[in-house]
Amino acid sequence: MDIGANLKHILEEMTTAAEKAGRPGSAIRLVAVSKYKPALAVTEAAAAGQAIFGENYVQELVAKAAEVTVPVEWHFIGHLQSNKARQIAGLVTMIHSVDRLSLAEEIDRQWGKIGKVCDILVQVNVSGEASKSGTTAAAALTLVKEISQLANVRVRGLMTMPPFFDDPEAARPYFRELRELAATIASEAIPGVAMTELSMGMSGDFKVAIEEGATLVRIGTAIFGDR
Template identity: 40%
Template sequence: MTLEQRIAQVNQSVAETCARVGRSPEEVNIVAVTKYVSVEKTSNVLDSGIVHLGENRWQTAKPKWEALGSRGIWHFIGQLQSNKVKEVVGKFAYIHSLDRLSLAKELERQASATDIHIKAFVQVNVSGEESKSGMEPENVFDFIGQMKQFPHIEVIGLMTMAPLDSDAESARPVFRQLRELRDELNAKGAQEQPIQHLSMGMSGDFEVAIEEGATWIRLGSILVGKEED
């Protein structure tokens, strides 16, 4: 299957899923996860009209960003170590993995030095798996309250990952809980601006994620394919 065919198939799935639950496809943003493909493949993704690219390590993103950085909008979707923040700030417009105060402090320090503003998703470990990054749901309200001291970071949403070994339907409770947490945070006035976005859903479960309210889905193999494709 060609890249164009995969994109058409994904767009059709998004439209059909949205129609099923009374949502507009325009509410769902797609991040093409390019972490496993080359600069050339990533360039092809941009040529197709997709602008949002997701990478989870600076080491693998570096050659792509250096070649194509000005053409796309870059999302850091992996666990971010504090000592790598300086390499990410100014290159990645979105951080999907804000999960601790020490990381927020370093992001603010680097962003304030050049007056850059970062859009961030707070990563929540909804499933409770020890192997997953993210903070416990009960700690999110206090954490967002502390974010007021970091004016260069804008919390726009929450992010979670479903268990990798589960089928799509068994991921539904995880996605639903993230949506309910966002709604609860907004009801309690966790921050002045309502939290709008939910980054959740990957190649195997994005349709369920959309049904449960995802506004950003992170698609790798089903959209980008593999290097040998």
């Protein structure tokens, strides 16, 4: 498994997809999903130039971050239980998966204790699948307005996970819906809220996600191999 070569290939494909959509390649950042992978794999990817790593589980993230000695940026991308937020306070620079006010309030509390502000994305379940976390598209605006009142949390955009399809084109309507929802929320001009980040697209469908406006793509398998 040549992680460096895989990264180079992914970045080239990201740039091509961006240019196809009339966007600069620099507008999209790669979140390397390192769950179930050892700290050594993160270190190897970092040596190849990868800066941002996404983790899904608090315990694994805390342990891995202690082992990785090179400077990297950690994002939390999995379902987060409110009672575990304190364990990653100050450790992650962004949480992609805030789907309820009670979680945002706990993040606000924990980051407030260390005098920092946490950048978050509101997770929206655009597909309505019962198996997926996320607020509904209909409730997203209200949730963003409520979170905007918290001093130590800053909403930077939205995140979604479409249903799994063999054909990436089938995911396009879900990515488009998230982009349109972000534009609707942005038009409200809520103080302290930005809709600059759209976290969407994974190994199988990231090109389509980029064409629909993704700014953060979450890719694991295509970089690190099967888990």
